[in-house]
Structure formats: C-alpha cells, structure tokens
Amino acid sequence: MLLEIYQKSKEHIIKHNEAHLVLITKILLGVFGFVPAFDRYFCSAFRDISKNQMGFRAVNKTSLKFIQDFYQANQQEIDELQQGLFVKDFKGSPTTLNYPKAKIIDMYGFQYGLNMPHKP
Incomplete structure (x- = not known):
C-alpha cells in the first residue's frame, strides 16, 4: 500500500x-509519517548501515524492508x-501528538x- 501511495x-x-x-518522501513523511525522507544524508547513512548492499536510490520493497528490519532491531x-x-x-508549543x-x-x-566523513 505504501508503494502505491x-x-x-x-x-x-x-x-x-x-x-x-x-x-x-518528504511530503509522505510530513503528511502521513510512514516513511523517512530519502534525502542525501538519510540515503548515505542507510547505504553505509547496509554496508552498501542497498543503494537507497528508490522507494521500493527492498529499501522499505531494510528500514523495517532496522526498526525491529532498534525497536525499544x-x-x-x-x-x-x-x-x-x-506557535512552538508541544502538542499531545x-x-x-x-x-x-x-x-x-x-x-x-x-x-x-565526506567521501570523494
């Protein structure tokens, strides 16, 4: 369903x-809150965390599964x-959300x- 949205x-x-x-992805994060924004820093980080097994250059089943696994490994x-x-x-005041x-x-x-560290 997320991929369809x-x-x-x-x-x-x-x-x-x-x-x-x-x-x-920024819009979906802001509106629905169900996917991180795939910006330069996030994608670089998750490429590194996955030991470059995934490119994080697209929202697809593989990237979403890796994020799910990351969440489950760090759930607490x-x-x-x-x-x-x-x-x-x-106004900058906290809500209950x-x-x-x-x-x-x-x-x-x-x-x-x-x-x-910046890579060439």
Missing part, C-alpha cells in the same frame, strides 16, 4: 519526469524516543549521514 503521489505532483525521490530505543518527542504547533516512528528513523539517518 508513493506512486500515486508522484503521478499527481511530479510533472515531466522530474526528480521526485526527496520531494515525495526508537519507541522510547518516540514517547518523549512531541509534535509542536505553529508523538513524532511518528518514521520521523525518529529519519532524524537518526539524517544525523548519521551529516556526521559521515
């Missing part, structure tokens, strides 16, 4: 076969972080990728 979103938003991976820590992080309203688990994984991947 990705594809339908891409069809409605992207015109003329333009780049779509980062934009669509991710769940604990999620319970302590709350979405803020437009916890960050989605995909956002926790997204933040981890972004920070990991940001801290990676």
